[in-house]
Amino acid sequence: MAGQCIILMGVSGTGKTTVGQALAGVLGAKFIDGDDLHPRNNIVKMAASQPLDDDDRQPWLERIADVIFSLEQKNESGVLVCSALKKRYRDRLREGSRNLRFLWLTGDYTCILHRMQQRKGHFMPEALLQSQFAALEIPDDSEPDIIAVDIAPDVSLIVEQSLALLDKTPSVRVPA
Numbered sequence: 001m002a003g004q005c006i007i008l009m010g011v012s013g014t015g016k017t018t019v020g021q022a023l024a025g026v027l028g029a030k031f032i033d034g035d036d037l038h039p040r041n042n043i044v045k046m047a048a049s050q051p052l053d054d055d056d057r058q059p060w061l062e063r064i065a066d067v068i069f070s071l072e073q074k075n076e077s078g079v080l081v082c083s084a085l086k087k088r089y090r091d092r093l094r095e096g097s098r099n100l101r102f103l104w105l106t107g108d109y110t111c112i113l114h115r116m117q118q119r120k121g122h123f124m125p126e127a128l129l130q131s132q133f134a135a136l137e138i139p140d141d142s143e144p145d146i147i148a149v150d151i152a153p154d155v156s157l158i159v160e161q162s163l164a165l166l167d168k169t170p171s172v173r174v175p176a
């Protein structure tokens, strides 16, 4: 899959990092966690239980878009984590990218809340989960490069299902 980028999207706690790392391992792709690309103020804000707004996310999306550009320029493949909650955020990432697809990890509130409660040592408080669902713009048919994946099963099964769905879903190539 040379020169392809896959974005793991979805609300906090859906397993983007966990599944993304496993998927990158199987695909032999570079793994990039978008949480590490947030400006410091964004992390401080989320840790203080305040949801990010569009202005906060803008510089973060720029950084992620630059990483995608860099990978593509080296013909490298990447699996990237980015919640990409709104359509305009996803459009920003698509801009100028040649070979990008999204895997949308989706599950119900209770399951995700439970997993966040079990998770140790992460800056993201469970108190923000509701705001994450409120911000999420559910993808529809106008975004055929998004593949929905159910997060209920084990990670290994999610990875297996993701690989099968990726095989069936060609990427949308946009001239850069």
Ligand SMILES: Nc1ncnc2c1ncn2[C@@H]1O[C@H](COP(=O)(O)OP(=O)(O)OP(=O)(O)O)[C@@H](O)[C@H]1O
Binding pocket: 011, 012, 013, 014, 015, 016, 017, 018, 019, 035, 081, 083, 115, 116, 118, 119, 120, 124, 151, 152, 153, 154, 155, 158
């Ligand atoms: N399929 C799964 N089954 C059981 N537990 C899971 C599964 N996927 C992830 N988890 C667990 O759920 C928690 C959240 O996963 P993870 O941190 O990967 O989510 P995330 O989407 O990257 O979160 P955030 O956006 O807040 O960084 C972790 O403790 C992880 O071990």
Ligand SMILES: O=C(O)[C@H](O)[C@@H](O)[C@H](O)[C@H](O)CO
Binding pocket: 011, 012, 013, 034, 035, 052, 057, 083, 084, 085, 124, 132
């Ligand atoms: O768009 C957002 O509100 C943020 O990106 C969050 O999704 C966090 O990055 C992540 O969930 C914390 O771990």
